[in-house]
Amino acid sequence: QMQLVESGGGLVPPGGSLRLSCIASGFTFSHYGIHWVRQAPGKGLEWVALIRYDGDNKYYADFVKGRFTISRDNSKNTVFLQMNSLRPEDTAVYYCAKDHGYLGTYWYFDLWGRGTLLTVSS
Amino acid sequence: SYELTQPPSVSVSPGQTARITCSGDVLPKKFVYWYQLKSGQAPVLVIYEDSKRPSGIPARFSGSSSGTTATLTISGAQVEDEADYYCYSTDSSGNDRDVFGPGTRVTVL
Numbered sequence: 001q002m003q004l005v006e007s008g009g010g011l012v013p014p015g016g017s018l019r020l021s022c023i024a025s026g027f028t029f030s031h032y033g034i035h036w037v038r039q040a041p042g043k044g045l046e047w048v049a050l051i052r053y054d055g056d057n058k059y060y061a062d063f064v065k066g067r068f069t070i071s072r073d074n075s076k077n078t079v080f081l082q083m084n085s086l087r088p089e090d091t092a093v094y095y096c097a098k099d100h101g102y103l104g105t106y107w108y109f110d111l112w113g114r115g116t117l118l119t120v121s122s
Numbered sequence: 123s124y125e126l127t128q129p130p131s132v133s134v135s136p137g138q139t140a141r142i143t144c145s146g147d148v149l150p151k152k153f154v155y156w157y158q159l160k161s162g163q164a165p166v167l168v169i170y171e172d173s174k175r176p177s178g179i180p181a182r183f184s185g186s187s188s189g190t191t192a193t194l195t196i197s198g199a200q201v202e203d204e205a206d207y208y209c210y211s212t213d214s215s216g217n218d219r220d221v222f223g224p225g226t227r228v229t230v231l
Contacts, residue, residue, distance in 0.1 A: 004164075045157070045165075045208050045222040061219060095165065107212040107220055108155050110176070112165040 002026035002111050004034075004096050009116030012086050020081040020116055022096030027111075030054075030074040033099035035109055036081050038092035048094070051079060052105055064090075086120045093117050124148045126209055126223035133229045140196040142226045144209030147190055148218075152211040154192035156185060159206040159225075168207075169194060196228070204230045 008020040022034060036048040049070040050059045058070050069082040079096060094116055097109035126146040134140040144154060156169040167176055169185035172192060182197045192211075196203050209223040 039159075044225045045159075045210075047220065047222070059216065097165075100170075101214075105216060106214045107216055108153075108167075108170065108210065108214070109157075109165075110167050110170070114162070114164045 002098075004098060004111060004113035006094065006096050006113045006116040009094065009118045011119045011121065013122050014086060014088060014120055016086050016120070017082070017084045018086065018118060020083070020094055020096075020118070022079040022081075022113060024077045024079075024098070027098070029077040031103055033101060033105050034072065034079040035097045035099060036070065036079075037095045037097055037109070037112075038090075039095070039115075040089070040092040043092075046092075049081065050099065050105070050107075053099075053101075053103060083118070086118075088120045091118060091120050123219045123221055126211060126221060128207075128209060128223040128226045130224070131227045131229065133231070134196075134199045136201060136230055137198050140199045140203070140228055140230070142194040142196075142207050142209075142228065144192045144194070144211075144223050145190055146211065146223075149187060149190050149192055149211060152213045152220075154185065154187050155210045155212070156183075156194045157208045157210065157222075158203075159208065160204075165208075199228070199230045201230050204228060 033052045051070045067085045072079045098111040100106040100110040153171045158166045172187040173185045212220040
């Protein structure tokens with residue numbers, strides 16, 4: 001069945017870097033955009049970034065622009081989120097989520113992973 | 123961007139009907155989506171495009187939208203429906219930075 005599995009979370013000091021991965025299975029990965037959405041402890045969901053199916057277009061929330069980079073390797077069914085200059089307020093569970101659009105972007109999420117926890121603390 | 127408003131919590135007895143509202147000035151121009159979050163699990167889409175139910179979602183989940191308010195209804199709520207529910211809206215254009223509502227904790231007891 002269709003599945004997304006995140007990995008790479010952990011404890012990082014402020015100013016540090018980390019790369020998250022999201023591996024997809026059960027669908028034609030190269031035909032769909034992938035988002036990252038996060039949830040800080042005790043807070044709600046917050047959209048972080050999107051990479052379109054072909055990797056040519058990427059979009060970011062204002063609070064991560066210039067610090068986070070989304071990329072994908074369609075040969076490995078994997079999306080990455082490179083996070084630099086991390087701040088304590090970036091502490092959250094990071095989910096990857098599949099966009100509904102086939103060879104396009106609908107800007108909503110029809111499949112999610114279980115998430116990976118990033119903690120930014122000294 | 124814009125804001126969506128949800129009640130922080132809703133409580134219902136098993137078998138009763140739970141209604142969760144989502145309000146926002148942009149809703150007449152956008153579709154609403156509802157996500158169910160349970161701790162440690164992958165979030166699940168339970169309603170899309172205001173009122174459509176994905177395959178595999180029980181029929182007790184329904185959605186509606188009128189004017190600036192959308193509503194998720196759980197008819198005959200079950201204990202397993204206890205979760206956080208988030209509304210989300212988009213017109214699929216990508217022109218806005220679409221947002222989630224703050225979430226509603228549904229308690230079934």
